[in-house]
Amino acid sequence: MSPGQARERFRAGERVPTAGWCRGWTQANLIAVPERLGYDLLLFAHLNPRACPVLDVGEPGAWSTRLFPGDLRTDLPGYRLYRDGAAVADLGDVVAAWRDDLVPVLIGCSFTFERALLAAGVPLRHLEQGTNVPMYVTGVACEPVGSLSGPLVVSMRPVPEHLVKTAVEVSGRYPMVHGTPVHVGDPSAIGIADLARPDFGDPVEVRPGETPVFWACGVTPQAAVMAGKVEYAIGHLPGHMAILDTRDDDYRVNP
Structure with a gap:
């Protein structure tokens, strides 16, 4: 299409x-x-x-x-x-x-680099489940400007542990569409309490042997609109x- x-x-x-x-x-x-x-x-x-x-x-x-x-x-x-x-x-x-x-x-x-992730063998659970990607408001503060301030929003994709390096390398080739992840692993380290309850989108299963990988998300300006x-x-x-x-x-x- x-x-x-x-x-x-x-x-x-x-x-x-x-x-x-x-x-x-x-x-x-x-x-x-x-x-x-x-x-x-x-x-x-x-x-x-x-x-x-x-x-x-x-x-x-x-x-x-x-x-x-x-x-x-x-x-x-x-x-x-x-x-x-x-x-x-x-x-x-x-x-x-x-x-x-x-x-x-x-x-x-x-979403722009998801085709490249799939081509590199990295599975995408939200596509498998036919759902929206899960997105979370973090505890990481953005640099404020005037009335615009607020938290970083991230999207999450569970990645098999042996493919995390591949996911980082592949997404890093697309710096104008968020590039490399901002965090890999423990969601609580960036202020996310429960992966089963995203702030936007739908939850996806994180299976044994998989690591949650978080990319900066373009919903962040909407969080700034709300905070400001x-x-x-x-x-x-x-x-x-x-x-x-x-x-x-x-x-x-x-x-």
């Missing part, structure tokens, strides 16, 4: 997590904030690059970008609306909610991504 075909299906009402969709094409997180916070958001991303690698930015009020020629208001499978830092609605489209002062920012997503009580923002529904007209390998660097 091409990105354009996927966007048509989402515009028509299909509501599903996008892990495994459009193999070979890049996926991205969406965060849109009022123009007065646009610089702060970009500086926040600059100071927290592992979690917030910026792939594209739109003009204030724009609902398409250079890499996303569709409609950002309708062509994702799910959205989350924030008022004063609180998530007030999960929506199928945000045509009525989009404002002329919103600056849309597209941030790299770890930002007056208005729109993000993607976690795991329900924007699919871009760029290839995964456009973000691959040689080791």
